[in-house]
Amino acid sequence: MKRNVTLKDVAALAGVSFKTVSNVVNHRDDQMTAQTRERVLKAINELGYQTNHSARSLKLGRTGVIGLAVPGFAQPFFGYLTDEAAVAAQEHGLELIVSVYEHLNNGLDTFVRKAPQLGADGWIIFNDQPLPPTASLFHQSFPIVVSGNRSVHGLLDLMSTPNTQGSRLGTQWLIDGGNDIVAFIGAPKPLFDIDDEREREQAVLDATDESAILHLKGYIQALHARGRTVDWRYVMPCSTISTPPGERAAHRLLERCRDARIAVPSAIMCANDAVAYGVISAVSQAGLSIPGDVEIIGFDNLPGSQYVVPPLSTIDQHVDRYVSKAIDRLLARIDGDDSEPRTYMLDADLIERGTTRRHG
Known part of the structure; x- marks a missing residue:
């Protein structure tokens, strides 16, 4: 019968002490150099050593x-x-x-x-x-x-x-693809209690918490990076960043474009995949083609996102x-x-x- 690999076996192969191997296994990385840690990890992989959490517990x-x-x-x-x-x-x-x-x-x-x-x-x-x-x-x-x-x-x-980084990445990609108007759906509703648009924008840029506002922050940063300003007519709030509010927000956006006789956005960045599912539904109901008339990007790469119609492009945060x-x-x-x-x-x-x- 093949015996279990022990810490002593790993130490012998790596040419280090038993204590050093124990430090690696127990995540005490500050107790060794990066080179030593890599040598121990290589030995662990070669020998197939597995931590016995039950015994340690x-x-x-x-x-x-x-x-x-x-x-x-x-x-x-x-x-x-x-x-x-x-x-x-x-x-x-x-x-x-x-x-x-x-x-x-x-x-x-x-x-x-x-x-x-x-x-x-x-x-x-x-x-x-x-x-x-x-x-x-x-x-x-x-x-x-x-x-x-x-x-x-x-x-x-x-x-x-990476809420801010991911939304910035998606928005910049849409802009660089030639979209003149990129909308955002999934902003937090309380943000619109701030009437002054410059103050509202600064509140977003100063934010450090709450995923919906951090996604919007990435969107605004992307606009600025590409020399654009925020047109708040194309930023839509949601009561929660989920599918039904996302669908309702997209309907309101398209109605606003029709009533105000302003251009329909050719791309929409969504706060998450759940919101994007609702946006896909609303855009399709309006008779617009995806992605021909409107491109859409979500965030999260949920397992179901590859199965919606059409399959959702999204930001994967791994x-x-x-x-x-x-x-x-x-x-x-x-x-x-x-x-x-x-x-x-x-x-x-x-x-x-x-x-x-x-x-x-």
Whole structure:
């Protein structure tokens, strides 16, 4: 019978000490040089070593369970995120539990106070809303990694989602493809309580949290980068960035163009794929062709986006890499890493499908 590969085997092949291999496996990267770490990882791959999380959990008094906390599942993205997190947890030899905090009294604060009773060794918490310094999240005593909220930068480990970068990428691509008017659908409604358009624009550019406004920020940055100004007649709010509000917003935009006798946009950047599904429906109902009359780009690369008609071009923020990195960081915290909080910036790529034309 083939015996299991041990840390001693890895140490012997890499030519390092047992402790160095242990530091690599337990994510204590500051204890070695990058070259040493790469040598150990190469040995791990060659030997096929796998961490036995169950054994380590028993030794350290761990449960082998991690948690994912999300606001809710009204947006399809959170179902996608949860599915990818479950797969990544399994690949790490862990179990995943999921908690929804949106409907709790005081929401996230209540969840943070209850989390230690839920049996997980640590939590990945998704939140993109601004947090006051008194928020429970900043005063908890269990291992966490926060996703999506820039206000925790430097205070907690953060996986920073590329909302602004991705929307900027998509909008610039549409402009560079020859579209004179690029609209945006999915702006937050409260933003339009600011009557002065210059103040409204500055509020967007100053924003650091909330995904809808960060997507709009990327759109505005792209316009500026291409020497254009914001025409707020082509920026449409949604009550939530989901499919029915996206469809209604697109209908309102097309009605506005007709009533005001202004040009219909030849391209639309959407806050996410769910909004884009509604936009596709509204544009098609109006008798316009996609992408012939109107190009559309979403954001998230949800699994269903390749199956809508036409298949949706979208910004991929690589959720699989995102959750795997978050779990790696959480495990390091669970195993006692007390180094300074780290922020990980994720990348984004454009996936071209049937709602955009080939840009040569």
